[in-house]
Amino acid sequence: MGNKLTKRSEDYSKWYNDLVVNADLAENSGVRGCMVIKPYGYAIWEKMQAELDRMFKETGHQNAYFPLFIPKSYFSKEASHVDGFAKECAVVTHYRLKNAEDGSGIIVDPDAKLEEELIVRPTSETIIWDTYKKWVQSYRDLPLLINQWANVVRWEMRTRLFLRTAEFLWQEGHTAHATKEEAIAEAEQMMNVYADFAENYMAMPVVKGVKSENERFAGALETYCIEAMMQDGKALQAGTSHFLGQNFAKAFDVKFTSNEGKQEYVWATSWGVSTRLIGALIMTHSDDNGLVLPPNLAPIQVVIVPIHKTKEQLDLITEKVSIIIKDLKLKGISVKFDSRTTQSPGWKFAEYELKGVPVRIAIGPRDLENGTLEIARRDTLEKKVIFINETVLYVEALLKEIQESLFLKAKHYRDSHITEVSTFDEFKRVLETKGGFVSAHWDGSKETEEKIKELTKATIRCIPLNTDIQSGFCVYSGKESAQKVLFAKAY
């Protein structure tokens, strides 16, 4: 291996950072907390975007674009929202620079001060609901099913590539409905869309649930979420979908004339996932040799490396390989043939292992004689020699198998890291020794939730949906509990 990855067992956090940088996914920029997403990392984001965008459109949503800047006063209109979002943010106060009179360089022109400061959007509910006011008059204008792909900025003090950055890329859906029931159904639908994407494309199993009041989005009546489990036993919130009630409609005075001719406030949802998903993808599957990417999101699904000494050998291999490439592409499989002569086959093997390409094909003069080639799968590192004419069918099946196998492996890990506990001692011991989700009864109070967080650093990741609901007694207070909830330390 040419790269120098820290081992996960040595320093998980350093392993993650090394991997993001060495696999050419992203790096820190000269701007505090802002990352550069490098082409290989961005290609993964493009694959994610394409699938999500398709799923959003299939569920009736359209894309639009709203301003980057939000006037400061907009944030004050929704009381709980301002506390949650308008604090740590980038504030635009001026609109001009000028040359300093003393020739010392360029300075902010004090004469170009904005009357009202503009906030770089940390999320767009306020500017969007200010717009919806103009779009909604009658029940005929509803539902409004809109999504935006955008950059947002939250001034984070401690940042980590993909997981927590000051600027990040995301999508934010913002919908408006005539009834409460329809809005709740929408919020639930989008949680399900996210879960479908996480499991079937990212091969990352998730628990669907709702947040406790404490952990809810600022301004939401209910926050639906999908929670994933990383290899270090910490949970990661992978997507959220909020039922916002009529809070934003009231704050921005968005009413409609109902079917019965009455004036009513509109019901709202919002939902989003971000480039954070790339961090989740990395931490779900990758190993000490580098990235492991699920075929459904891998920018390159198959790489072909020729093994040769002479130019004649390379020409023969190239000829043979060009047919395979054509056939693979016809099946919609993305292939890269790396015939560079500036790098050795060994260097290339290490490189594509680091970059998590699911399937590697190696072919040399001896293979040509035998009509064979060697196929290696990235997830298990297993190699197999097959006949050349079997390649397309074999690769097609192998990509499906890898996708499924990655999901099952991650699911096995996740399932074995949900531990039911019934005492607080057990709770603490499991958290400290094994990590993962701790499933425990909770009395439903904010006080207990905060006390547990203070004592263990674990938060309620979600109150799971679709589970056997059994009542019991709170693991901390001993009070009555309606159902078990999932606690964990989290990213």
Place this chain on the structure above:
Amino acid sequence: MGNKLTKRSEDYSKWYNDLVVNADLAENSGVRGCMVIKPYGYAIWEKMQAELDRMFKETGHQNAYFPLFIPKSYFSKEASHVDGFAKECAVVTHYRLKNAEDGSGIIVDPDAKLEEELIVRPTSETIIWDTYKKWVQSYRDLPLLINQWANVVRWEMRTRLFLRTAEFLWQEGHTAHATKEEAIAEAEQMMNVYADFAENYMAMPVVKGVKSENERFAGALETYCIEAMMQDGKALQAGTSHFLGQNFAKAFDVKFTSNEGKQEYVWATSWGVSTRLIGALIMTHSDDNGLVLPPNLAPIQVVIVPIHKTKEQLDLITEKVSIIIKDLKLKGISVKFDSRTTQSPGWKFAEYELKGVPVRIAIGPRDLENGTLEIARRDTLEKKVIFINETVLYVEALLKEIQESLFLKAKHYRDSHITEVSTFDEFKRVLETKGGFVSAHWDGSKETEEKIKELTKATIRCIPLNTDIQSGFCVYSGKESAQKVLFAKAY
């Protein structure tokens, strides 16, 4: 017609604005100079993005993402660039808001002042070349062929939807090369890609050329451009591609070890098109009835409107139509069946005319009896009755014909609005009466160019490439001129 568009002949500028708003393309937001791109307008941008992105990838480029914010000092590093870009811009000076102590609301926290102000990117050369410094060591790292899809902000005083807004969406390509020749070839290639896109997708003829020194991008040695002609006789710069020489490499100290082991500065290009293209698209084809969209970029290519009185009639029509829809979709044609009963057929006709849907199909009970339907094309407003079983082939051919016909019509208009002049009186008269491009000899001096601009408001749109180059005498100064150039009033 239900909409109230101002006629072009009455007030072209108002016609444009009415059209953008009434056709649901975009609207002004509560934030000065920033627009909301509505779903229908954004759908056109998505079609543009998809084609351009494909063309960029086919020419070897990859996408990446760089920070929204640029430290103020970065702009000072390239001398001409700072004057061109760092003046009218959004400046972030603080990173926190807080509740005012007097309870008057939220205010900027004076303790959260940034040490160095951040500029919201007006263009990304500086932050990208600061990054390339880390990516380029050897000739093996070159070329770097990178594109970014992003939002940018330029604090414009007078804004117009799509044409000139404080925030706009665009793509910016930034490439790094080992040799001057390669960089120039890249800049020319991208101008050609833009021209191809403009002509074959937007159906908008363009003149390819280079800018005069005055009109060049700040920091460029050569600016290649494509210039289009709008229906009011004003020119519109539709895309630019810059050969930046070694200016940014020197400013950010980006060197590489050449094949021969020497340390050399890298050669650069940058190129971009923006949501301004939507404005160009509108002004090239649309008429007093509304938008006219070329089929290759129309979000909806075919709309089907049922003509019915009873539910039974609608059911019969729906059954018949569902087969047509399926067959059209198989051909990759996007179809909308508008079976809403809340709106009349007449209302729908006007709506889709306003929205520029290229082909409209109407079908009623009488048609079903006769096995026919009515097809109307948006560009010429011609209608024709055809047999139902001919529909798919007919529509397929018609979409091609409309695409071609729109281009030829626009080309005819453009060609008839390039007027060769040999005296300055003629120059002024043509500009005032006919408008369009004025092709005239120019002595190549900045002084003459500025004087002509001062006297006529016309600028040199480009020095055309690929034309018969004939020398002559400057239309203004009478001095020697190497070739004719194109002047026009411009957006």
